[in-house]
Amino acid sequence: MAEEQQCLECGKLFTENLVETEHGAFCRPCYDALLTTVKEQVAVQNSEINYPLSLAGGLLGAALGVLIWWAITFYSGYSVGIVAIVIGITVAKGITVFNGNRRSQSIQLMAVAITVIAFFYADYLVVRSYILSGNEAEYINILTYLPDPKIFLNVLKETFEAFNLVFLGIAIWQAWTMTRPYKFE
Numbered sequence: 001m002a003e004e005q006q007c008l009e010c011g012k013l014f015t016e017n018l019v020e021t022e023h024g025a026f027c028r029p030c031y032d033a034l035l036t037t038v039k040e041q042v043a044v045q046n047s048e049i050n051y052p053l054s055l056a057g058g059l060l061g062a063a064l065g066v067l068i069w070w071a072i073t074f075y076s077g078y079s080v081g082i083v084a085i086v087i088g089i090t091v092a093k094g095i096t097v098f099n100g101n102r103r104s105q106s107i108q109l110m111a112v113a114i115t116v117i118a119f120f121y122a123d124y125l126v127v128r129s130y131i132l133s134g135n136e137a138e139y140i141n142i143l144t145y146l147p148d149p150k151i152f153l154n155v156l157k158e159t160f161e162a163f164n165l166v167f168l169g170i171a172i173w174q175a176w177t178m179t180r181p182y183k184f185e
């Protein structure tokens with residue numbers, strides 16, 4: 001007799017009429033339902049991508065993520081690097097919500113690019129807040145929200161530490177996987 005296996009989706013035990021996949025076994029009805037869903041998702045993601053809308057969603061998500069990171073870091077007084085993951089999530093979510101869950105490699109690259117910029121900008125904002133909290137009058141006109149790129153880079157150079165790259169990597173990974181195209185196997 002064939003071995004009993006559990007359907008990954010509904011959890012019932014089956015000995016026959018199972019579909020084996022690389023992720024595990026599914027019963028036929030569950031497999032067919034999942035297949036339909038995946039096919040629909042693939043069809044949607046491959047339909048025309050609105051890049052300006054994707055960009056708008058990504059930037060909005062970035063703004064939200066940066067705000068969360070800044071608030072947590074500045075008010076807790078700790079630099080909690082892992083919070084950077086929030087930026088990857090909000091950027092990816094912003095893009096896929098705005099573009100109707102379209103996915104492609106270009107969308108992934110867009111998500112990563114926005115995440116990287118947002119990551120450094122968030123870092124800048126935190127440092128800016130610390131500096132201004134001591135010497136507001138002296139720096140308020142220099143450390144603006146949209147600083148001179150030279151000043152921006154200088155601030156980052158002074159404060160950036162190598163281990164921050166780990167958190168940047170995690171944020172990038174998050175953005176990349178959350179916008180990864182569905183594969184039809």
Ligand SMILES: [Zn+2]
Pocket residue numbers: 007008009010011012026027028029030031
């Ligand atoms: Zn099932």
